[in-house]
Amino acid sequence: MDIDLVKLKHILAIARTLSFSRAAEELNITQPALSRSIASVEQRFGIRIFDRDRSGVAITPVGALVVAEAEALVGSARTLGHNLRLYAKGEAGTLTVGMGPLVASMILPELGSRFLTTTPRLQIRASIKPPGVLLKEVMDDAIELAVCATEHVDLPETVVAFPVGEVVFESFVRSGHPLAGCEELTEADLEDYPIARIGDAHSAMPAHKGGAFICDNYHILRDVVLRSDCLWHTSPGFAAPQVAEGQLVQLRVADMPPPRSALAIIRKRGRTPSPAAKLAAEQIRAMLASG
Numbered sequence: 001m002d003i004d005l006v007k008l009k010h011i012l013a014i015a016r017t018l019s020f021s022r023a024a025e026e027l028n029i030t031q032p033a034l035s036r037s038i039a040s041v042e043q044r045f046g047i048r049i050f051d052r053d054r055s056g057v058a059i060t061p062v063g064a065l066v067v068a069e070a071e072a073l074v075g076s077a078r079t080l081g082h083n084l085r086l087y088a089k090g091e092a093g094t095l096t097v098g099m100g101p102l103v104a105s106m107i108l109p110e111l112g113s114r115f116l117t118t119t120p121r122l123q124i125r126a127s128i129k130p131p132g133v134l135l136k137e138v139m140d141d142a143i144e145l146a147v148c149a150t151e152h153v154d155l156p157e158t159v160v161a162f163p164v165g166e167v168v169f170e171s172f173v174r175s176g177h178p179l180a181g182c183e184e185l186t187e188a189d190l191e192d193y194p195i196a197r198i199g200d201a202h203s204a205m206p207a208h209k210g211g212a213f214i215c216d217n218y219h220i221l222r223d224v225v226l227r228s229d230c231l232w233h234t235s236p237g238f239a240a241p242q243v244a245e246g247q248l249v250q251l252r253v254a255d256m257p258p259p260r261s262a263l264a265i266i267r268k269r270g271r272t273p274s275p276a277a278k279l280a281a282e283q284i285r286a287m288l289a290s291g
Helices: 005-017 020-027 031-045 061-088 101-118 131-139 218-226 236-244 275-289
Strands: 050-053 056-059 092-099 121-128 145-149 159-168 170-174 195-197 212-214 231-234 248-251 260-268
Touching (some): 056 061, 092 131, 101 121, 101 145, 101 218, 101 275, 131 145, 131 260, 145 275, 195 218, 231 236
Parallel strands (some): 092 145
Antiparallel strands (some): 170 248
């Protein structure tokens, strides 16, 4: 017979009250039942936990060791129960999520702040990688879910993808750029200027013959564009604060339709998502739907 938490709680109740009768009342069981519970432990392990005589109950030296370990085990079980309730609500544990560079720049700061405000016990680990790398991380169980462009990656049968919208790439320059304010631009007008782009340039993006500043961090790309004559193809939503402040200007290029990239949430097939991952997927859908 292995000792269980119920018997440990019986031991602790007696140690706390130094009375079988008061402990039985506290535990809402009969005193004979409590006595049998303690006796079963003592007989099973050949020890004496409590001495009883007319003067009352005393904890034996061995009993003191048992009580100390019982307190630790019952405390750990209580903590586990508390944490399990938090895990079930997505309020604790670890959330592993992957995103492409632009999606991460658009929604990850807001997503992280929402979670850490409402669920401060949750640990969030974000992987910012190109779609192909994120797909491998999902398949390797390194991350629970990924949010990225999917039309140019081959999705194996081992993953499932849930569409969550698309990103439209418009052209932007700094407010003092030579092209800012031009009414009738063509793609040829852009060729004399360098472009700021990520290293894993999306195949839907227009080709560019000029120079380039290549970086996988959209915040850095934005800062470079604000300080140079670089062109920048990015989401209007991400550029909106700088457009509103008059720092960036959107270009209208007549012969270059804005490229579009479909986005999806990718999960490994057959894996039960954690409650935190479910909440994250809901938040991501809402955030991308709102632009």
